[in-house]
Amino acid sequence: MEYVAPIKDIRKIRLMKQVIKKKSSRDFLLFVMGINTGLRIGELLELKVRDVMEPDGNFRLYLDSPKEKKQIIYLNDQVRRALQHHFQLQVPSLNRFLFQSSRGDHCITRQQAYRIINDAAKQVGITERVGTHTLRKTFGxxxxxxxxxISLIQRRFNQATPSDTLKYIGIDKTEPQKIDVNL
Known part of the structure; x- marks a missing residue:
């Protein structure tokens, strides 16, 4: 696996959102959920509509983390707005995949998710390597x-040590860290 970088520049993230949103509400939702939840791409792609929406049509505030991690994932305002945008025309069956393929009753592939992210990154001038892990790394x-x-991020990512997590999210321990307290 080749190293991919997080998107550190907030302006580039906003530009990517604009580019992806113009193309597809599903792809926009994938990007927004990825950078706001820290879930692995496989976990995102496995999600069903019922995982984010109640039977009455309201969006959930929390997503139970897949697998054995038993973490609760907050669906923030950005994610809920992306969900609302995606489902503004019609609400599909709760049993459909959230990131449903247009070519059948299955989710999009990891390769398709990679193309979505990579194409948008190129369009906004990101020169670093990006891929599906970029979403998770950007969140972290x-x-x-x-x-x-870092201990909370480490736990979310299920990594062994804080230094592994720092390396994974592209933080160089030797560079000075800005502390921004805005009370």
Missing amino acids: YHAYIRGIA
């Missing part, structure tokens, strides 16, 4: 920069 990087303890 910005959580850390905003003051979330």
Whole structure:
């Protein structure tokens, strides 16, 4: 597996959102959920509509993490707005995949997710290598920069040590870290 970088520049993230949103609400939702939840691409692609929406049509505030991790994933305002945008025309069956393929009753592939992310990154001028792990790394990087303890990010990512997590999210321990307290 080749190393891919997080998207550190907030302006590039906003530009990617614009580019992807113009193309597809499903792809926009994938990008927004990826950078706001820190879930692995496989976990995202396995999600069904019922995982994010109640039977009455309201969006959930929390997503139970897949697998054995038993973490609760907060669906923030950005994710809920992306969900609302995606489902503005019609609400599909709760049993459909959230990231349903247009070519059948299955989810999009990891390769398709890679193309979505990579194409948008190229369009906005990102020169670093990006891929599906970029979404997860972007989540971790910005959580850390905003003051979330590395131990919490480490636990979310199920990694062995804080130094593994710092390396994974593209933080160089030798460079000075900006502390931004805005009370």
